[in-house]
Amino acid sequence: MSRIGNKPVQIPAGVEVAVDGNHIAVKGSKGTLEMDFYNKLAINVEDGVLTVSRPDDERETRARHGLTRALIANMVEGVSEGFTKSLELAGVGYRVQLKGTTLELSLGYSHPVTYPAPEGITFEVPDNTHIHVKGIDKQQVGQVAAEIRSKRPPEPYKGKGIHYVGEHIRRKLGKAAK
Known part of the structure; x- marks a missing residue:
C-alpha cells in the first residue's frame, strides 16, 4: 500500500x-x-x-x-511558490559576483570560474559569500546547486569550499592528532 x-x-x-x-x-x-x-x-x-x-x-x-x-x-x-537552494562560500578570498545572469566565482584557482544560468533558473547574490538558486522545477534547482557546489566541494580539514546553508561538514583533525 x-x-x-x-x-x-x-x-x-x-x-x-x-x-x-x-x-x-x-x-x-x-x-x-x-x-x-x-x-x-x-x-x-x-x-x-x-x-x-x-x-x-x-x-x-x-x-x-x-x-x-x-x-x-x-x-x-x-x-x-517556487523552490530555492542556498549555497555558502567558506574560505579566504572565496567570493561570488553576479554579472547579468552569470555567476563569477573566485575559488582560489588561478582564474575565475563562471557559471551561466540555465533557462528557468535565476540566481540571487545577497552578499559576496552567499548564492540563492531559484526556479520552478525542483529537480533542476537541485541539479544546478549541485553543479555549483562541485566547482569547489568542501574539504574536511579546514572546511573551505562551497556548501549548502545548514550542511554539516565532518571535520578531520589532520596529522597533528596522533
Whole structure:
C-alpha cells in the first residue's frame, strides 16, 4: 500500500491542472511545467483536489504510484511558490559576483570560474559569500546547486569550499592528532 500515492494533492487558487491522456500540464503564476506519467495510473482532478490511483497491485504500478504523486505535488508547489537552494562560500578570498545572469566565482584557482544560468533558473547574490538558486522545477534547482557546489566541494580539514546553508561538514583533525 502506497501511503504517499494515496495522499491527495491540494491545488491552490491560481493553479490550473490539465490532464490529457498520460500527459499533465500545471500552470501557475510562476510558469508552466509539463510531464508524461505512467500510462496505467489514473489522475483525477475534482474540486481543487488531485488524486492519483492505480488499477492493480503489480510491482511496477506500485513503484510508480507514489513517485507520480510526489512529482505532481512538486510541480504544483513549483508553479505556485517556487523552490530555492542556498549555497555558502567558506574560505579566504572565496567570493561570488553576479554579472547579468552569470555567476563569477573566485575559488582560489588561478582564474575565475563562471557559471551561466540555465533557462528557468535565476540566481540571487545577497552578499559576496552567499548564492540563492531559484526556479520552478525542483529537480533542476537541485541539479544546478549541485553543479555549483562541485566547482569547489568542501574539504574536511579546514572546511573551505562551497556548501549548502545548514550542511554539516565532518571535520578531520589532520596529522597533528596522533
